[in-house]
Amino acid sequence: MTFVIIGVIALLLMIFLLRRRSRKSRGVQFTPQREAMPTLLVKEVESRPSLADLGSKLGASRGVFDRIRTISGAPNPEVLSVVEEVLLRSDVGVALTTEILESLGQMSAGETVLDHVRKALLANLNRDRSVKTVAKADHVPVWLFVGVNGVGKTTTIGKLAQQQRQAGKSVVLAAGDTFRAAAADQLTQWAERTGSDIVRASEGADPGSVIHDAIGRAHARKFDLVLADTAGRRANSTNLLDELSKVRRIADRTPGEVVETFLVLDATTGQNALSQAKEFLASAGVTGIVLTKLDGTARGGIVIAIERELGIPVKFIGVGEGADDLMVFEPSAFVDSLLGA
Amino acid sequence: MFDALSDRLEKISSGLRSRGRLSDADLDAALGDVRQALLEADVELSVATAFIAAVRERLQGEALSQSLSPGQQVIKAVHEQLIEVLGGEALKVTYASKPPTVILLAGLQGAGKTTTAAKLANWFKQQGRQPYLIAADLQRPAAVEQLRVLGKSIGVDVYSDTSNPVDVAKKGLKEATRIGRDVVIIDTAGRLSIDQELMNEVKKISKTTEPHYTFLVIDSVTGQDAVHTAKAFHDTLALSGIIVTKLDYDARGGAVLSARGVVGRPVVFAATGEKITDFDLFYPDRMASRILGMGDVLTLIEQAEKNVDPAVAAEQASRMMSGEFTLDDFMAQLNQIRKMGSLGGLMKMMPGMSKEMRNAASNVDEGQLTKIEAIIQSMTVKERQNPVIIDGSRRTRIAKGSGSSVNAVNQLLNQFTQMKKMMKQMGGGAMPQVPGMGKLSGAMARAQMARGAEVPAGLEALSAGMQAGQRANPPAGGRNNKKKKGGRVTPPKQR
Numbered sequence: 001m002t003f004v005i006i007g008v009i010a011l012l013l014m015i016f017l018l019r020r021r022s023r024k025s026r027g028v029q030f031t032p033q034r035e036a037m038p039t040l041l042v043k044e045v046e047s048r049p050s051l052a053d054l055g056s057k058l059g060a061s062r063g064v065f066d067r068i069r070t071i072s073g074a075p076n077p078e079v080l081s082v083v084e085e086v087l088l089r090s091d092v093g094v095a096l097t098t099e100i101l102e103s104l105g106q107m108s109a110g111e112t113v114l115d116h117v118r119k120a121l122l123a124n125l126n127r128d129r130s131v132k133t134v135a136k137a138d139h140v141p142v143w144l145f146v147g148v149n150g151v152g153k154t155t156t157i158g159k160l161a162q163q164q165r166q167a168g169k170s171v172v173l174a175a176g177d178t179f180r181a182a183a184a185d186q187l188t189q190w191a192e193r194t195g196s197d198i199v200r201a202s203e204g205a206d207p208g209s210v211i212h213d214a215i216g217r218a219h220a221r222k223f224d225l226v227l228a229d230t231a232g233r234r235a236n237s238t239n240l241l242d243e244l245s246k247v248r249r250i251a252d253r254t255p256g257e258v259v260e261t262f263l264v265l266d267a268t269t270g271q272n273a274l275s276q277a278k279e280f281l282a283s284a285g286v287t288g289i290v291l292t293k294l295d296g297t298a299r300g301g302i303v304i305a306i307e308r309e310l311g312i313p314v315k316f317i318g319v320g321e322g323a324d325d326l327m328v329f330e331p332s333a334f335v336d337s338l339l340g341a
Numbered sequence: 342m343f344d345a346l347s348d349r350l351e352k353i354s355s356g357l358r359s360r361g362r363l364s365d366a367d368l369d370a371a372l373g374d375v376r377q378a379l380l381e382a383d384v385e386l387s388v389a390t391a392f393i394a395a396v397r398e399r400l401q402g403e404a405l406s407q408s409l410s411p412g413q414q415v416i417k418a419v420h421e422q423l424i425e426v427l428g429g430e431a432l433k434v435t436y437a438s439k440p441p442t443v444i445l446l447a448g449l450q451g452a453g454k455t456t457t458a459a460k461l462a463n464w465f466k467q468q469g470r471q472p473y474l475i476a477a478d479l480q481r482p483a484a485v486e487q488l489r490v491l492g493k494s495i496g497v498d499v500y501s502d503t504s505n506p507v508d509v510a511k512k513g514l515k516e517a518t519r520i521g522r523d524v525v526i527i528d529t530a531g532r533l534s535i536d537q538e539l540m541n542e543v544k545k546i547s548k549t550t551e552p553h554y555t556f557l558v559i560d561s562v563t564g565q566d567a568v569h570t571a572k573a574f575h576d577t578l579a580l581s582g583i584i585v586t587k588l589d590y591d592a593r594g595g596a597v598l599s600a601r602g603v604v605g606r607p608v609v610f611a612a613t614g615e616k617i618t619d620f621d622l623f624y625p626d627r628m629a630s631r632i633l634g635m636g637d638v639l640t641l642i643e644q645a646e647k648n649v650d651p652a653v654a655a656e657q658a659s660r661m662m663s664g665e666f667t668l669d670d671f672m673a674q675l676n677q678i679r680k681m682g683s684l685g686g687l688m689k690m691m692p693g694m695s696k697e698m699r700n701a702a703s704n705v706d707e708g709q710l711t712k713i714e715a716i717i718q719s720m721t722v723k724e725r726q727n728p729v730i731i732d733g734s735r736r737t738r739i740a741k742g743s744g745s746s747v748n749a750v751n752q753l754l755n756q757f758t759q760m761k762k763m764m765k766q767m768g769g770g771a772m773p774q775v776p777g778m779g780k781l782s783g784a785m786a787r788a789q790m791a792r793g794a795e796v797p798a799g800l801e802a803l804s805a806g807m808q809a810g811q812r813a814n815p816p817a818g819g820r821n822n823k824k825k826k827g828g829r830v831t832p833p834k835q836r
Binding site: 005006007008009010085088089090091093094148149150151152155179180181182183185186188189190203234235236237238239266267268269270271272273276293295296297298299302321 | 377380381382383385386449450451452453480481482483484486487488489490491494533534535560562563564565566567569570573587589590595596615657661671674675677678684687688691698701702703704705706760763764
């Protein structure tokens with residue numbers, strides 16, 4: 001297959017190139033203007049009026065559920081569109097939203113729209129959320145943190161280290177993100193703040209060996225827990241995911257035992273979170289989700305779809321930058337905030 | 342990128358293509374599907390609604406073109422609207438008359454500001470400018486360090502101290518002026534749009550440094566929240582444009598449409614990978630074509646022109662199609678392609694490729710290519726010119742020399758023979774008849790129609806043939822090409 005692909009690309013490239021040459025260049029090209037230009041900068045781009053006043057509409061949509069929440073009986077079109085809006089805006093996703101809209105037809109007597117929607121959402125959040133901190137005899141329990149770039153893996157580790165330290169546990173941090181510049185420095189600062197040990201290596205080192213060393217150290221010195229960072233990676237690259245599988249296998253080798261693999265998800269993420277979860281579940285055996293950045297305007301509704309479709313429970317939520325801003329996930333509180341109740 | 346959205350739109354358009362006429366009900370259903378596709382692609386609800394309304398308006402307002410089927414008209418309207426929402430033509434970056442040109446980056450945590458700052462600096466450097474970086478993110482542990490490391494790797498100086506973000510920006514700017522840098526990029530801490538204190542801080546930085554450009558850095562996987570963020574930052578800072586990051590994820594990319602739609606500012610740059618160089622200006626028209634699965638030939642050609650000598654390419658192409666192709670030629674091509682980027686990335690820009698083909702291409706890794714290279718390099722010149730002479734003992738020697746197995750050598754030779762055969766057939770104008778061709782020709786037709794671009798005839802058949810290459814034994818004789826418009830399409834053999 002590789003040959004075929006190379007062949008196709010090569011031949012097509014040549015064809016394109018030749019055609020291009022015979023036709024002279026056309027199309028957009030960026031030509032930097034070297035001479036001094038007035039600081040007239042961005043060209044104003046016309047936009048359709050329908051988009052212009054979006055902002056004010058957005059602000060208004062927040063309280064919109066209030067009007068219909070107490071309505072009971074057969075839902076009218078307005079109710080349906082409000083529910084749709086609220087659910088879609090929370091990133092719950094089209095599939096689950098459609099299903100809930102359909103179920104509104106069978107609302108039982110005396111049930112309000114709010115109750116019904118609430119119940120329908122909560123029905124999908126019924127997994128076991130307990131967090132394992134203990135490994136089998138003579139093994140070091142390892143929590144592995146995986147996710148795409150920029151979701152807050154390192155920060156999450158720092159916060160969880162803080163909590164485990166406060167609970168009286170001794171913790172080793174493994175700086176397994178050897179890709180991003182200064183990621184290990186960031187984790188080192190967290191280690192200092194929380195009084196944890198840290199094992200790190202130079203940039204570009206093998207993440208597996210860093211984690212392996214951390215486990216060895218934890219085992220030798222009888223530490224209670226290893227929190228292992230990994231580099232952020234996109235979820236649509238087989239190679240990067242294979243590398244992660246390897247890291248997980250190493251972490252799970254005696255004397256280490258991976259008791260939890262947390263997928264760190266950013267609440268601002270939309271439907272892509274579902275494919276992220278699918279890929280990381282397959283390659284790293286994700287056991288729980290940490291939903292970060294819930295203190296902003298994002299609702300993170302996609303985790304409901306994830307728990308429903310993939311059975312991965314949300315275990316923690318991050319609601320701020322401080323070390324204590326990491327909380328245990330509470331389904332009913334989450335759904336209430338989703339619905340603005 | 343945008344795969345999910347393009348897949349959905351692909352389905353919708355193939356459903357429409359067979360229709361001779363579109364009734365109102367058909368149109369409603371089609372637009373309903375488009376709306377759902379947009380929502381599933383994370384386009385914000387009101388942006389999606391407005392988008393559909395605008396497409397409908399286009400379809401009703403314009404005199405219906407005689408030459409297009411109703412299905413094509415819908416796709417054309419969607420395509421045009423996509424371009425409009427994505428921001429029309431690419432933004433031209435101009436430089437301040439009194440340097441330095443100051444650029445301020447802002448955004449949520451984790452959007453990729455620091456990495457973007459470095460990539461942007463590198464981009465300006467490639468334009469012949471002398472950029473300077475200011476690390477004003479004093480919030481996240483080691484953010485300054487990260488920018489320092491990145492700056493060092495691209496040879497751009499980084500300013501920072503530990504006072505406070507506003508002072509850092511001010512002093513950094515002064516320093517840049519003093520040492521005569523002409524572009525200054527200020528990296529700021531990630532902040533939530535509702536964090537008033539931090540929003541005031543970034544506003545203060547903006548007031549102090551009076552940036553010529555203020556860019557919002559936004560993550561392409563962002564969901565419905567993209568509009569809140571974009572709007573809040575726009576209200577605080579008066580954005581001049583948007584930089585989208587992580588476009589290499591299989592993200593639906595709706596955030597791009599949403600943010601663009603709500604603040605009315607163009608997307609200026611896009612980051613498409615982890616490497617510093619995976620960063621370029623954003624071309625709305627090209628992106629719209631990609632969303633609709635039409636490939637992105639322009640970008641492809643630009644990349645090719647940077648790396649390939651056209652004269653050499655012409656010679657190679659003719660050799661390839663006449664069947665005189667040697668392993669040396671193959672190696673040369675492989676090297677050219679590798680210079681241009683990953684196979685997966687290139688394949689994505691090719692119009693009319695099937696999803697299977699794209700996936701297969703993105704799963705070929707560097708290691709595999711290096712192995713192929715090693716095997717070929719272990720052959721003698723004679724063997725490379727004429728692989729037929731490679732017998733059992735030569736195979737063993739090559740396997741040993743390249744540290745692989747006889748099996749791998751066999752495989753390589755087999756694949757090469759097949760590839761050669763196939764190329765020759767394409768060149769001779771024989772288009773393999775294979776299933777799945779309808780879909781491909783459809784994609785090509787749309788690519789042509791919507792863009793007026795020249796797509797070589799036989800290309801669709803070519804790619805279809807490659808796809809089925811291993812199994813299909815193509816019959817001779819060309820396939821009638823129906824999309825000849827104004828004599829634009831020329832079969833490769835006539836060139």
